[in-house]
Amino acid sequence: MIWSGIALAGYLLGAFPTAYVLVKVFAGRNVMDLGSGNVGTLNVHRATNSKKLTLLALLGDMFKSALAIGLGVFLAQVAGLSEQAGGSVAGIAAVAGHNYSIYLKFRGGKGLACAAVLGFYLAPWIVAVWCLGYLVGVALTRILIVGQMAGTAVLPIAAYFWFPDALVPSYFITALVLIRHAPRIKNVLNGTEPKMYYKIRDRE
DSSP states (O other), X not given: OHHHHHHXXXXXXXXXXXXXXXXXXXXXXXXXXXXXXXXXXXXXHHHHOOHHHHHHHHHHHHHHHHHHHHHHHHHHHHTTSOHHHHHXXXXXXXXXXXXXXXXXXXXXXXXXXXXXXHHHHHOHHHHHHHHHHHHHHHHHHOOHHHHHHHHHHTHHHHHHHHOGGGHHHHHHHHHHHHXXXXXXXXXXXXXXXXXXXXXXXXXX
């Protein structure tokens, strides 16, 4: 039961739609109707062209993930269970909550900011590996989503060889992030995925 409680708490914290709330309150618009429709940091910039709101969205998403991980560690400690496992379960659940928010009828973001916090908790250098994969992917294609998928795809490989504490969580995180990116893969293959775009674009 304690693991279920940790997962539920992590999910509910992660599900808080930071980007949606910020854009709605300060810009009076629905971020899900703008740009990529993603409820995440980059789309806040597309929807508002505001660096302050973009930074707030990033920090808010990272904070809710850190809060979920901290709560998971605390609950596991109280129950006499593995603190690292508690933080991992809560962190993975937070990414799932961000991607499929109960507050937005199970719509959400792509989980990258939340996943980064879990990466820092488990093995900080694995975040550097993700960044390297991202930069290589973007440099080769000039397509942001390719970089995001490339960085995420190398996580389990890097964890297997160098970061064993992050191995099992990396499987879940990779699955959650890539599944959310899957609908855009068709655009990439068709050559219709926009390149390096940051400005506002209403969704078609």
